[in-house]
Amino acid sequence: MVFNWNDPKRSAGSANDSDVPLEDRYPLLIDAVQDYAIFMLDPTGRVASWNSGARKIKGYVADEIIGRHFSIFYMPEDVAADKPGRELVLATAQGRAEDQGWRVRRDGSRFWADVTITAVHDTSGALLGFAKVTRDMTERMRLAELEHASELSAHMQVAREDEQRRIARELHDDLGQQLIALKMGIIALSQRLAANGTDPSGSAAAIALQGQIDSMIASLRRIAANLRPPMLDDLGLAAALEWLVDDFTQRFHMSVKFHTDIDDATVAPFAASALYRIVQEALTNVARHAQASEVLIEASSDADTCTIHIEDNGRGTIVADAGKRGSFGLLGMRERVRQLHGTLKIDSAPDKGFRIAVQIPINAIRPDESPPV
Known part of the structure; x- marks a missing residue:
């Protein structure tokens, strides 16, 4: 027997729960499921029932889809390869078929589906049809x-x-x-x-x-x-940053105030490279875009956080346009900070300079930590 899950007499709230026979509560339960598309197919693969989860996931209301072949949910190339038919054959032979892949909604958009098709037989073993359960896994896949x-x-x-x-x-x-x-x-x-x-x-x-x-x-x-810089491997982060600042000062004739109290012994090689590159990218952006005369760089750490602050007195920019200003450099900084599970904040305004503040959990830079992902 195939339940008509769309019978108005079976809709939620149509009768007091205590008045609904136990065997009739299963369709109500299935229709109440929102996160899964649960519906029946007849032996030829045509949709025979439709729950609210199916309507939510696939976009069809019951009147639009019941009686149509379930291949309508598949990608054109899968239909051409008769994937729907092969899945029914497999479910008939083995009792069930499982698959993950792209499916198509009513509006033509795609979603990544986790699908189970189960053959349903009567007490004599005759095939009544198939129970199909589909879950939208798009967000999880992404x-x-x-x-x-x-x-x-x-x-x-x-x-x-x-x-x-x-x-x-x-x-x-x-x-x-x-x-x-x-x-x-x-x-x-x-x-x-x-x-x-x-x-x-x-x-x-x-x-x-x-x-x-x-x-x-x-x-x-x-x-x-x-x-x-060889001193990054030989002498540590502080020495490498001092060399970077000195080279920047000589090449671009800017006044740079630099201070650090980070203990090199507490910084893993991966983190030291990332912190060095963050400062290097920031200085590169200053040289290319800031038209500044002074730069302030502070690198410090406490029991919980490693902080880097870089500020110039240049022309500044509108913060919303900061991604356009040396975008690859800023993207690179953001990615390195993200890999260290930290945060990067930008503060700027026209003719008000440019400020970058980086905060990274101290646990993410310790030598006993693996490279973050």
Whole structure:
């Protein structure tokens, strides 16, 4: 027997519960379920009943859907591959069929469904039809995708830092040493030319080449340090930040006030890299956009929180437009802060400077913690 769950006589509130026979309460119970689409199919796959959860999830009212084939809920490519028919065959043979995949609502929108189709037989074993239960898992799937993306992002950050460390060392140890060897060879050549006294112009050219090589070595060291400052691994976060501030001051001729009381021993390598990159990105944005003359950087920690405050006296911006200002830099900062389970706040206004405040739970930066995801 297939219950008509849409019979007005069975609607909630149509009779006192005590007057409803026990066997008739099951359809009422099923119709009251909101989070699951629960309905019957006849043996050919046509919809034979419809509960309120089905109406909520799929968008059809009972009069629109009863009597129509349930393949209407499937994606066109699944219908073309006869997925609905195969699921009924499987349910008939094995008693039930389970599936997860995209389904289509009445308005054409998609949702990720968890589906169970169960064959229903009478007491003699004859197939009466199928009970179909569908749950909308779209939000859960998206949450899982976000968690996976977060984990992937954290691993990519670690891999990128490792690769930048490798490139920086090769630039410094390999190409840097070759330039130094070239410079020594030119010095030796200029000394021989000067001793012979036969080609003064050649000696002067050799000296000029020395100057060019010195400039190349300085540029190479700066590029390598920007990729991965060796003191971040050798001396810790505080020393790396001091170098970053000093290099920024010399290159952009800005006054930078820097203070930190963070104990390097309490900062894990992953967290140290993230905190360094946050300050580096902030200074890059100041250099590109702020038109500032002064910058304040404070990094501190207490028993609960690590805090970084960066402020400039530049032209500022409207906070709503901050994402457009150095958007990739701000996005990078937000992602690093998110990976450390912290918060990033921006405060600015036209001609009022630009302020960034980062707060990170101290547990997220401790050396005994795994890289956050």
